[in-house]
Amino acid sequence: MTKRWYCARMRWAVMEEEKGLREWQEAAIGFQADNDPDAFERALQFGRENEPSHQEGRLWVDKRLAEIIELDVLFDRQQFEFVRKPADRQIAFNHLFEPEKLEPRAAF
Numbered sequence: 606m607t608k609r610w611y612c613a614r615m616r617w618a619v620m621e622e623e624k625g626l627r628e629w630q631e632a633a634i635g636f637q638a639d640n641d642p643d644a645f646e647r648a649l650q651f652g653r654e655n656e657p658s659h660q661e662g663r664l665w666v667d668k669r670l671a672e673i674i675e676l677d678v679l680f681d682r683q684q685f686e687f688v689r690k691p692a693d694r695q696i697a698f699n700h701l702f703e704p705e706k707l708e709p710r711a712a713f
Contacts, residue, residue: 608637610679613648616672617656622665630668635679648673 614633621627634651638644652670659666 608639611636611638611644612677612679613651613673614675615648615652615670616674617652617668618671620667620669631674644676645673648676
């Protein structure tokens, strides 16, 4: 069975002793898993591994995984999802594209 690529977007609550919620922190991570339940477990594991606690002066501060906001299959190795978009400019038929000279933009 081929592993699939997933993306999990998750949210942590930064909790301050005596005051409660200080802020939310969000992050996205890409990883491979065999199936959806396995992907969910891996996202939970990553989230739990990133729950540091520390002391600030006399106050204790915890970062706690609050939720997995989104969990999506990005793609399978053999699967592509093509989207058609209308042409936005004129390009001659004999034009040579040079993708290796272009810097991709970040997805997140």
